[in-house]
Amino acid sequence: MSLQLPKRFRRAAYGVALGSSLLLLGACSAEDKAQADRWAMPANSPGTEQAVYIADLWKWSWVAALATGIVVWALIFYASWRYRRRSESDVPVQTRYNLPLEIFYTIAPIMMVIVFFYWTVVTQDTVLEEVDDPDHTIEVVGQQWSWTFNYSSDRDVTGGQVPYTSGTGSNIPTLVLPVDQIVEFKLSSPDVIHSFWIPGFLMKMDIIPGQVGEERNSFQVTPTEEGTFKGKCTELCGVSHSRMLFNVEVVSLAEYESYLQDLEAQGFVADEPLLGGEDARTQAGLDAALANEGGAE
Ligand SMILES: [Cu+2]
Incomplete structure (x- = not known):
């Protein structure tokens, strides 16, 4: 028995088969496999207790989207096969209105949006929960175009002064965090809106100039894995936005404290946290401009 499919249908079927085998063939490297698994x-995500909730929201959103996709694809293929044109002479039934169906496909997407929205809000509330007394508070300054990290709550480790580290466009700073400890980030900007993002923590938050003290945007993380992460500014903030990078090292508490003592030994301590403006160096152009003004370090 030979299958007599209309020419157009056969061509479409070949197209789908070719496309999906190309997709499958293209996706088999080890890196792709690891990426598919997460x-x-x-990479390295979720690196904090809070990020686990975000990873779960992401994963189940995919499951819901794929389940919806399977139903939709099945209906499309079924309808195009079942109601195909069978001969040159007869035209398939042309249905113009079907009220129940139209009500269904208006309500179904609204229901889906409500479900996604509900779980997004639940996850957001969980991730933004803050305890009153975090183990460490780090005052983060995003300035055009680098970062300053003030380890404000750890003055006791360094004889009463605030250890800090400050980067430049050509010297990427490192943020060191203790594993399994609750760390609060308080975000300040002396110039424009920046956004503090550690992709491996699945979390970013805007830094709004003008917010000071307790008004500042803040969030807490509990890193769960020692290791290295990347950080960046994710708000287009000016000409050198792309240079606003930093590294993150998650280490043991003992290593964290000895790192702070190293900062002290190198003179990177201040009486008060450096919150930008005149204190955090503005990086325009970058070190060259400072040198022109005779202000280079
Ligand atoms: Cu920025």
């Missing part, structure tokens, strides 16, 4: 989230 549902395309960044």
Whole structure:
């Protein structure tokens, strides 16, 4: 028995078969496999207790989207096969209105949006929960175009002064965090809106100039894995935005404290946290401009 399919249908079927085999063939490297395992989230994620909730939201959103996709694809293929044109002479039934169906496909997407929205809000509330007394508070300054990290709550480790580290466009700073400790970030900007993002923590938050003290945007993380992460500014903030990078090292508490003592030994301590403006160096152009003004370090 030979299958008599309309020419157009056969061509479409070949197209689908070719396309999906190309997709499958293209996706078999080890890196692609690892990426698929974490549902395309960044390497090293989720690196904190809070990020686990975000990874779960992402994963189940994919499951819901794929389940919806399977139903939709099945209906499309079924309808195009079942109601195909069978001969040159007869035209398939042309249905113009079907009220129940139209009500269904208006309500179904609204229901889906409500479900996604509900779980997004639940996850957001969980991730933004803050305890009153975090183990460490780090005052983060995003300035055009680098970062200053003030380890404000750890003055006791360094004889009463605030250890800090400050980067430049050509010297990427490192943020060191203790593993399994609750760390609060308080975000300040002396100039424009920046956004503090550690992709491996699946979390970013805007830094709004003008917010001071307790008004500042803040969030807490509990890193769960020692290791290295990348950080960046994710708000287009000016000409050198792309240079606003930093590294993150998650280490043991003992290593964290000895790092702070190293900062002290190198003179990177201040009486008060450096919150930008005149204190955090503005990086325009970058070191060259400072040198022109005779202000280079
Ligand atoms: Cu920025």
